[in-house]
Amino acid sequence: MAVTFQRVAKVAVVLAQNFIAFLLHSSQENFSHLVNKIQLFANEIFDPNYKKRETSLGHINRLLLEGQT
Secondary structure, three states, X not given: OEEOHHHHHHHHXXXXXXXXXXXXXXXXXXXXXXHHHHHHHHHHHEEOOOOOOXXXXXXXXXXXXXXOO
């Protein structure tokens, strides 16, 4: 299992509202919402298909190399 940039970005977008709310209004309620959402999405940053399928970059590279022949 590996962490990918796309997965981290996806989770960051989901957490953004709660993080902003906590920064603007540092209350226990906002902190609890943020922590709960982090716990909910913590496993989403790990790619279960790591090294089991071709990466996007590898796919593009393969297509470029196939186009040269």
